[in-house]
Amino acid sequence: MNISINRKRPLFLFSAAVCLLLLGACAGNKPEASRPGGGMEDYRQQALFDRDSRNNEDPSLGVKQRWVDEQQNRKGTEYSGREQLDMTNPHLTNTAGFDPQLAERVKSLPGIQEAQVLLTEVNGYVAVVMEGHNPDSEASPDMMKYRITPAGGVGIFASERGPNQYSWTENGGLSTSLSDEIRKLVLQHAPTNIDQVYVSANPNFVQRIRLYAKEEQERGTFTDYMNEFNTMVQYVFPDDTNTRK
Template sequence: MNTVIHRKGLLLLAVAGCLLLQSACGGNRPQASRPGGGLEDYRQQALYDRDSRNNEDGSLGVKQRWVDEQQARQGKEYSGRKQLDMTNRHSASTMAFAPQIAERVKTVSGVREAQVLLTEVNGYVAVVLDGHSPEAEASPDMLGYQVTSKGGVGIFGGTDKGPSRYSWTENGGLSTGKADEIRKLVLSMAPTNIQQVYVSANPNFVQRVRFYAKEEKERGTMTNYMNEFNTLILHVFPDDANTRK
């Protein structure tokens, strides 16, 4: 009799244990996925973190903090090369000569002289080809109209001056093929921040770049010509071309 009671007691304890085990395991049963659940990308998770009250009412919109973070992230991740100004691919705030690259350009067949200017993202090359003389072909104005820290009108200043006063369409004998050869050479030697290289043998462009080099040598700077240079290259390279047609 005692044995039977003992066995029944063990059975009751086993049943109770199972019930307790099932109750404890109830939290492991499949649950309906919460909004945003299972998304590994934290930015996607953030999409579901709505409003400061942390509810899931889509009409309340995404938290402003998430929006602000995305704005702050823009431009910090690599998304390809970018120009300085979306409306002006040539806009620059610094420029400097690169004599070592210029010396290498002068070894290209048919090139007699070369000047290379580098800005933040672009390179500009002024070349003189065999059989051409910018001294005779360019406007005398290209070697005048000085600009200093005290002022000066430059070649585009004054009431009787302006871009249309000068010719920027003469190619100085530079073919598209030769320009491309020079462009690739300069790009291979330039710092990694240089994205594009523009080449011209236009005599007016050559003479004005020569003038910049003279000013830098004599005065130790050419920064006074920054605004003029930005205007100059817009007229020499208006269509993102490496040489004029």
């Protein structure tokens, strides 16, 4: 009786097992989905958002001249219904303004103790503080530092700590159902040019928006922060923007 032995089969099975292990390892590196306004769970992917020429911060540059030049070319009234500036990046904006009346409507919802609403050309951004939360103690102290003026200033993304030192993943107690309710409320009462509304209770996001409101109150404007704002919202709402891979 002849017995046939296939010496290649063990090698084939070993190769197949290695391939499966490699595939599993790659799948484990994929960023996980996060809760509303909770940011990207895998911080290693966040750097993808900084490849745009306007947002690639450099602490030695301060307010970048290219950005300043672009602002001069795009001067106009705030959120006046212009078209989206960049069809590959729904967050990119040139102007933004606070809407206190919309903020009061959001604040009237159960469980919300504070709200700020920013309107851009086509988007609304809502920063909320849930009852039982305190961004003053939960957020990084840096969120109230690194101011930017027409004379210069590095902002939080060009600070010596860098963007990956800040957490954008905490959702601050905001549930998916309440986030959806806030979106519907803002869309119902916002100007007709607002197409999308993004909501977050992330303490770092809330604190930086608070700083913008303080700057507007004290200086009459926070337009010097538009470059930084364009970067920050991509960190906080990464699933809704082009990552420019």
